[in-house]
Amino acid sequence: MRVLICGGGVIGASIAYFLSRRGVEATVIERTGLACAASGKSGGFLASNWCDGTPLAPLARRSFVLHARLAEEIDDDWNYRPLTTYSGSMGLRRHSAGPGLNWLSAGVSVDQRLGSAETTAQVHPAKFTAAMMRGAQARGSELRLGRVTGVMRRGPRVAGVEVDGKTIAGDAVVVAMGPWSILATQWLPLPAVYGLKGHSLVFDTEAKVPAEALFLEVREAGGQVQTPEVFPRSDGTTYVCAISSESPLPVDPAAVYPDPGAIERLEQMCSEMSPVLAASKILARQACYRPVTRDGLPLIGRVPGVEGAYVATGHSVWGILNAPATGEAMAELIADSSAYSVDLSPFDPGRSPPFDPARLQKS
Numbered sequence: 512m513r514v515l516i517c518g519g520g521v522i523g524a525s526i527a528y529f530l531s532r533r534g535v536e537a538t539v540i541e542r543t544g545l546a547c548a549a550s551g552k553s554g555g556f557l558a559s560n561w562c563d564g565t566p567l568a569p570l571a572r573r574s575f576v577l578h579a580r581l582a583e584e585i586d587d588d589w590n591y592r593p594l595t596t597y598s599g600s601m602g603l604r605r606h607s608a609g610p611g612l613n614w615l616s617a618g619v620s621v622d623q624r625l626g627s628a629e630t631t632a633q634v635h636p637a638k639f640t641a642a643m644m645r646g647a648q649a650r651g652s653e654l655r656l657g658r659v660t661g662v663m664r665r666g667p668r669v670a671g672v673e674v675d676g677k678t679i680a681g682d683a684v685v686v687a688m689g690p691w692s693i694l695a696t697q698w699l700p701l702p703a704v705y706g707l708k709g710h711s712l713v714f715d716t717e718a719k720v721p722a723e724a725l726f727l728e729v730r731e732a733g734g735q736v737q738t739p740e741v742f743p744r745s746d747g748t749t750y751v752c753a754i755s756s757e758s759p760l761p762v763d764p765a766a767v768y769p770d771p772g773a774i775e776r777l778e779q780m781c782s783e784m785s786p787v788l789a790a791s792k793i794l795a796r797q798a799c800y801r802p803v804t805r806d807g808l809p810l811i812g813r814v815p816g817v818e819g820a821y822v823a824t825g826h827s828v829w830g831i832l833n834a835p836a837t838g839e840a841m842a843e844l845i846a847d848s849s850a851y852s853v854d855l856s857p858f859d860p861g862r863s864p865p866f867d868p869a870r871l872q873k874s
């Protein structure tokens with residue numbers, strides 16, 4: 512069986528990895544570069560119980576366990592580590608920082624512990640995606656650079672994909688193109704997927720920031736309230752993201768740039784938040800789009816009406832967390848015809864009507 516996976520983000524790479532563990536050959540086709548989009552530019556924060564009370568809970572809990580297990584099992588390093596997580600604010604109320612958070616400015620108040628090393632953890636998302644892909648390649652899977660431009664069918668079944676005008680034959684096709692999965696509505700009856708933009712900075716903070724994640728509420732000079740997320744990593748960098756926008760998704764993943772002024776605002780916020788950040792070199796100034804669906808739940812499963820067609824996308828703010836359990840369940844579905852590690856029914860792609868591709872704007 513040959514499975515063609517369209518998109519080399521964390522979801523595509525994780526599906527390839529779990530398929531390869533079952534001896535199934537997978538080819539990941541990536542347009543721009545492995546983890547070039549949100550999977551390389553996101554926070555990589557993981558939480559076991561933050562999706563409790565929602566249909567995502569079993570997926571998230573299973574995935575949190577798998578993250579820890581993969582870090583033990585695979586001889587590779589993607590900066591996985593459990594860590595404590597706090598919430599706080601700046602410019603809203605005034606207290607001094609609590610113990611252990613003295614790297615923050617005096618104006619930052621830390622008021623609640625949101626998670627412990629048992630319930631929250633992190634990975635470097637680009638390194639994790641690359642490790643999943645390497646793990647798949649070590650078992651015979653393949654990564655190809657190329658732009659998927661269509662899905663070929665033979666009768667009611669998929670027969671392969673078109674990549675830059677050439678056909679690659681396959682028995683199953685998985686759409687895992689993150690927010691660009693909307694383009695696949697031209698080839699398959701899929702619900703809409705949208706992209707929501709976020710901005711981030713990566714600082715070279717060395718060992719000056721403790722292993723504590725922070726979710727803050729910050730009032731900017733202009734009065735707007737932002738919710739920056741701060742993730743110090745074990746590789747001596749600190750990642751900060753904030754400032755979402757609804758800027759349209761460019762068709763080309765290589766053409767994603769920060770909104771005008773957003774990076775300057777984020778730099779200002781970080782300088783006010785901590786003298787350590789103010790003095791540290793900035794290694795990356797970046798933007799990316801997280802894939803979202805109309806009802807907020809991912810699309811994971813069979814594409815209705817087309818045999819051998821699957822989709823896995825729309826993971827929104829939890830794509831890094833939920834990648835392993837998505838990969839595992841998709842591999843079961845493709846190889847064994849049903850997913851048993853997690854119930855995928857809440858994520859059934861058939862729950863929403865297909866998007867009309869005539870509504871796609873060319874840009």
Ligand SMILES: Cc1cc2nc3c(=O)[nH]c(=O)nc-3n(C[C@H](O)[C@H](O)[C@H](O)COP(=O)(O)OP(=O)(O)OC[C@H]3O[C@@H](n4cnc5c(N)ncnc54)[C@H](O)[C@@H]3O)c2cc1C
Nearest residue numbers: 518520521522542550553554555556659689709830831832
């Ligand atoms: C600012 C920010 C912070 C985040 N922080 C976290 C976090 O802390 N924890 C967490 O769990 N999640 C986080 N997320 C969410 C997470 O990053 C995403 O849900 C996840 O990366 C989505 O992965 P994906 O593989 O579905 O899509 P993507 O990473 O977008 O990958 C899709 C891939 O498809 C490729 N592609 C597109 N078109 C084609 C084509 N025609 N042919 C071939 N390939 C194509 C693209 O080049 C891209 O590499 C964050 C998101 C953002 C924006």
